[in-house]
Amino acid sequence: MAHHTGIYAVLIFLLLGLAGCRDQPEEVADEPTALDLRQGELILCSGQAFGEVQSGFSCRPAVRESFDLAMALLHSFEYDEAEKAFGRVIAEDPECAMAYWGAAMSLYHALWAPPGEAELEKGARILxxxxELPATARERDYLEAVGWYFRDWETIDAKTRARDMSAKMREIHERYPEDTEAAIFYALTLNATADPSDKSYRNQREAGRILEALFPDQPNHPGIAHYIIHNYDNPVLAEKALPTARKYADIAPASAHAQHMPSHIFTRLGLWEESIAANLRSTEAAVCYAEGAGLEGHWDEELHGMDYLVYAYLQRGDNRHAEQQNEYLNTFTKLSPVNFKGAYTLAAIPARIALENRDWPAAAGLELSTMDFPWADYPWQRAILHFSRALGAIHLGEREAAEREIATLDSLHTRLAALDDPYQMNQVMIQIKSAQAWLGLARGQRAEALALMEEAATMEDNTAKHPVTPGEVLPARELLGDMLRVLGRPADALRAYEGSLATHPNRFNGLYGAATAADRLGDHDKARRYFAQLVSQTAGTDNQRPEIREAEAFLGRR
Structure with missing residues (x-):
């Protein structure tokens, strides 16, 4: 019989000894200790719920509510708490094979960076x-599916193992058509194995079809809502996820990630006020979690939300609040855990503020965070700094400094090639071509500069945005529009800006660029529409940007 976590959340929390924003570890049985599972009190800020999950696996009846809570945590990517929750189930029912499956799934970060060696070794031990435990045929299939990911990890790359796991989950989904969890996890693996260069979004569409068919019967299932958002987190499909995005935070109010996740869709659609509200809730929940868990430093989920928050503030023209976030970031001395999300935010926030404002001296003078951080392990994120410094130096006429920054970008690209990371290599190459284009323009090589900038824009058009970022620190097609405007080609510039706005709607600089290009072209009606949109979306902020004054002056004249 299925059980629901959401309806009985308060009772479950009391039974499991949960607490919000506290850290009081408890003793658990020997098996979780032997498997090195995370232990201690579950940390749930505000004592709220994570949604409703129906599992129906063959664990003892006494632990089924606890198991379904662990499943709900897993579906919202609350991996540490999910592992602890599955460990509690194992402590109470050591023969619940699916609790071991859940603990292993807590280490399989489907849409994040792959687990490291220690986690892979741990997952293999758990499985x-x-x-050795009794299990139904269906449960054996689940264990075998996740086993494909942890099998032979020393010799088989993560992408291949993920595809093998997805193939097995498809078999389970087809073998047990009434098993909604099989369908949901299969949909997750489709997204995890999607080709970033596939602009037809074949995997995402198929996963979305599966999930949307399940949602009406399970409207409070966190995984269905969560994975719909991830699958539609692209310019083509984002509109389909908007109703779900507006609901997910209410399904799992205790999850910092659930509070943040809707902002992926709000960002895709240029809904800046909704994105700001979502990430303010997310960062608050993340701070609460860090305090409750006793983390040394700031939790990576807080930084992830901060990057999206700054991006949205800048599109509202709200430099004051963006700078406040940067100043707060500069007070950080330690991150927990140290990973790619933290690295990206540390590099991106100051770069965004400088580049979005075309503050070239600030861009040229950017430095890596003074925090003790292993930057050598994160060449893609470091490249953001050097790309920003290159653009700053070029616009200040400091060509030798720009050449040094481009040389550094080249070395980072080489480093990524050695790491066999084609996606990140491509991102850095887009930055290299963009910087070379603007340096060429500064040298008077107009045709070569424009060709390079068009190459960079096309490369970016053909590449999916990584979930870690709300958007590029400067979209390449928007930069192409800037170059065409400088070259006195307003019609081409307008096409470039509008092309960028089609995939990056309501970007401040995209709207401003399109308005000024249309004005120079003599299309004053279109200029009025873009300027009016810019003024509208920045209303209510303490806005000091000169572009707004220009827009208001234009609208006042006409």
Missing amino acids: AAAR
């Missing part, structure tokens, strides 16, 4: 223990 080895599970294989």
